[in-house]
Amino acid sequence: MKKYVFIFSAGTTVGFFAAHVIERLILHHVHTNDQNPFFKFTEFGLPSTQNVEYYRQYITSIDYARRIPSWTGYTLSRDMLLAKSFQPSSTRTRSEFKSECLKVPAQFRATNEDYFDSGWSRGHMAPAGDHKYGSQLALDETFILSANIVPQNLDNNGNYWYRIEQFARGLAKEFDFVHIITGPLFIPTDRKEMVSIRDEICLCFLRIAETIQS
Secondary structure, rough: EEEEEEEEEEOOOOOHHHHHHHHHHHHHOOOOOOOEEEEEHHOOOOOOOOEEEOOOOEEEEEOOOOOEEEEEEEEEEHHHHHHHHHOOOOHHHHOEEEEOOOOOOHHHHHHEEEOOOOOEEEEOOOOOOHOOOOOHHHHHHHHHHHHHHHEEEEHHHHHHHHHHHHHHHHHHHOOEEEEEEEEEOOOOOOOOOOOHHHOOOOEEEEEEEEOOOO
8 A cells, every 4th residue: 555645844835846756757757676775766767857866775867956855766675674683783973974975076066065055955855864764874875965955944944854754764664665855946936036056945854755655
């Protein structure tokens, strides 16, 4: 049995966009022979195929213009979270936010300097808490700025968005699998003045969780 859970942060109604994402999942249907359990969601397709990069435990589509991910995707399972072999073996205290994304040309990479004194926090799309059950390298890859980090309001990042992450993790313990797609949303606004890329901030964030019960 499949169930879709659409979760929004920042209180903006964007149901049309969510439906569009599901439609694109069908349009860009891809198959993979990769046995990586984190990539199981690709059986249903990808939201888009532009600048797609595969990391150890998540897949991302990088927006070169904005230097942030357009979306990230991965799968969590009950066995993955509860099995002894997947008990946390890594710690985020050894991880650092980094711009060294070798797959992205230097001029299109975000840097920590982009965030310093900006008033915005560095928010994970694929949360570090979902990727601490493997190697330290896999956890470290969730801190790559251009691949998995977007500017977020600090209150949202540490409060509402954190609760959403916890909720999705709870679904993974209740169902066999949870396929998760996460990304920023840019709501069109009627602005007459010039706006730089650095000033173009995500207004809300979408997380789609598809639960599967056998």
